[in-house]
Amino acid sequence: MPIFSRPARRAPSARRAGALLAATTASALLVTTGCSDSGDKGKDQDPGRDFTAQKPQWHPCPAPSEAEGGGTAPSPLPGGTTWECTFMDVPRDYADPGGDTIELALIRAKARDQSRRIGSLIFNFGGPGGSGVSVLPSAAADYEKLRTRYDLVSFDPRGVGRSRPVECLDNKQLDAYYAQDATPDDAAEEKTYTDNLRTYAAGCEDNSRDDLPYVGTTNAARDMDLMRQVLGDDKLHYFGISYGTELGGVYAHLFPKKVGRAVLDAVVDPTSTWEEGALGQAKGFQLALTNFAKDCIEQGDECQLPGSTPEEIQEFIIGLLTELDEKPIDGVGDRKLTQSQATNGIAQALYSTEYWPLLEQGLDEADGGNGALLLALSDALNGRDRSGRYSNIQAANAAINCVDFKPRFSLEQTKAQLPEFRKASPVFGDYLGWALMSCSEWPVPGQWETPDVSAPGAAPILVIGNTGDPATPYAGARAMAEELGEGVGIELTYRGQGHGAYSSSACVRAAVDGYLLDGRVPAAGKVCT
Numbered sequence: 001m002p003i004f005s006r007p008a009r010r011a012p013s014a015r016r017a018g019a020l021l022a023a024t025t026a027s028a029l030l031v032t033t034g035c036s037d038s039g040d041k042g043k044d045q046d047p048g049r050d051f052t053a054q055k056p057q058w059h060p061c062p063a064p065s066e067a068e069g070g071g072t073a074p075s076p077l078p079g080g081t082t083w084e085c086t087f088m089d090v091p092r093d094y095a096d097p098g099g100d101t102i103e104l105a106l107i108r109a110k111a112r113d114q115s116r117r118i119g120s121l122i123f124n125f126g127g128p129g130g131s132g133v134s135v136l137p138s139a140a141a142d143y144e145k146l147r148t149r150y151d152l153v154s155f156d157p158r159g160v161g162r163s164r165p166v167e168c169l170d171n172k173q174l175d176a177y178y179a180q181d182a183t184p185d186d187a188a189e190e191k192t193y194t195d196n197l198r199t200y201a202a203g204c205e206d207n208s209r210d211d212l213p214y215v216g217t218t219n220a221a222r223d224m225d226l227m228r229q230v231l232g233d234d235k236l237h238y239f240g241i242s243y244g245t246e247l248g249g250v251y252a253h254l255f256p257k258k259v260g261r262a263v264l265d266a267v268v269d270p271t272s273t274w275e276e277g278a279l280g281q282a283k284g285f286q287l288a289l290t291n292f293a294k295d296c297i298e299q300g301d302e303c304q305l306p307g308s309t310p311e312e313i314q315e316f317i318i319g320l321l322t323e324l325d326e327k328p329i330d331g332v333g334d335r336k337l338t339q340s341q342a343t344n345g346i347a348q349a350l351y352s353t354e355y356w357p358l359l360e361q362g363l364d365e366a367d368g369g370n371g372a373l374l375l376a377l378s379d380a381l382n383g384r385d386r387s388g389r390y391s392n393i394q395a396a397n398a399a400i401n402c403v404d405f406k407p408r409f410s411l412e413q414t415k416a417q418l419p420e421f422r423k424a425s426p427v428f429g430d431y432l433g434w435a436l437m438s439c440s441e442w443p444v445p446g447q448w449e450t451p452d453v454s455a456p457g458a459a460p461i462l463v464i465g466n467t468g469d470p471a472t473p474y475a476g477a478r479a480m481a482e483e484l485g486e487g488v489g490i491e492l493t494y495r496g497q498g499h500g501a502y503s504s505s506a507c508v509r510a511a512v513d514g515y516l517l518d519g520r521v522p523a524a525g526k527v528c529t
Contacts, residue, residue: 337371
């Protein structure tokens with residue numbers, strides 16, 4: 001997806017997926033030659049390096065690296081279980097298994113009941129570009145029940161965090177890049193915008209040239225099957241959120257017979273093209289903003305925003321963004337809050353109803369000339385910490401999206417689409433419409449128009465859609481279930497707000513836990529409120 005990457009948990013992050021390779025045996029993977037990111041399947045395998053012979057050496061986890069978002073080493077879990085970390089080698093290019101390798105960073109917490117242990121439950125929390133190694137410990141409380149029978153495992157996909165991170169610009173350059181006017185109004189601003197895209201792509205190429213062709217979702221799915229074998233599991237048990245749903249769908253397509261118990265929550269629509277996905281996000285964030293405005297109005301005099309209808313609050317927000325386009329306001333320190341950063345901050349707060357009070361406060365303060373809170377929300381989405389250091393979430397997001405998706409929108413093509421985007425969302429339409437150009441200067445080609453997630457013969461996969469999800473609109477769950485195939489995609493609906501459902505609904509948790517822990521498949525079409 002071109003614009004808002006999907007937050008997983010922790011604070012912010014998340015999106016999308018890929019296709020290829022066939023498994024060898026349950027005990028060994030002989031990497032194939034002659035494969036590429038074309039998505040071809042069924043190639044004859046030539047003898048190569050046996051990556052499944054690896055024996056990971058687990059050790060206490062260090063503090064997250066700067067690329068992972070920084071912070072402190074993860075604290076022990078209830079009962080004293082400590083987090084363990086390791087690295088696993090994967091071929092950079094699966095067509096050249098004797099060539100360069102990439103170390104993938106992994107993290108795990110062992111199952112509490114080893115006598116009833118099912119295996120490893122591998123998590124991908126979204127992005128693309130989110131660090132599973134840093135997110136899993138912060139989100140683990142939500143999954144403590146699942147730890148009764150599973151080792152909880154996550155990883156930094158290739159190009160992310162500690163796994164050969166994609167690097168593009170330095171921290172100072174990124175401050176300027178994210179403050180830029182991302183919705184140009186005239187020829188001069190259009191030139192500045194396209195020049196900035198070119199500079200960003202050139203920075204990525206200069207710093208990560210050799211890895212850029214190989215960081216796509218197809219290879220990440222191959223890496224997960226290798227991970228399954230290295231961890232000693234016959235089947236891949238998986239929990240994918242946001243972009244992690246697309247990665248999970250692609251894995252199921254490539255390795256249908258290796259799918260164990262799998263859950264996809266906050267589902268990316270695998271049938272959406274680059275343009276359709278961006279337009280869907282415009283509609284999704286607009287819906288979430290309307291719901292936020294309705295909630296504020298229902299608070300009566302407690303609502304700090306001007307207006308007695310959702311439309312009036314929206315007009316207030318549009319007016320504020322217009323003023324910021326003309327004149328940024330004070331943010332944090334010597335940094336100003338620009339229109340682009342304010343739009344980013346609003347989007348960040350719409351990922352969860354827990355952030356709605358912050359959004360209300362931030363909008364009210366910005367109306368009074370104080371942009372600090374909206375700037376902090378924007379920084380969270382972009383992976384910037386208080387000391388001014390950026391994680392590599394957005395660099396990895398761009399690299400993975402651009403090697404996955406083929407379209408390269410020109411300036412003229414983008415401008416032609418803007419009316420439809422503005423109609424979809426008066427607040428986010430321009431921002432998401434211009435973001436169609438995100439990959440226009442990228443130095444390597446993309447793989448697909450849409451990923452193939454068909455998985456005939458796979459075990460049932462639970463697919464969860466949230467009717468109020470801003471980033472992965474509800475329709476994506478139905479599309480994913482249908483594309484996975486009859487008897488494979490089992491759709492579950494949550495009538496709620498925010499991004500994802502498992503952490504928001506006791507009904508959803510009960511259905512998911514029943515499937516993952518006991519193998520009880522919910523009835524297709526189940527609805528939770």
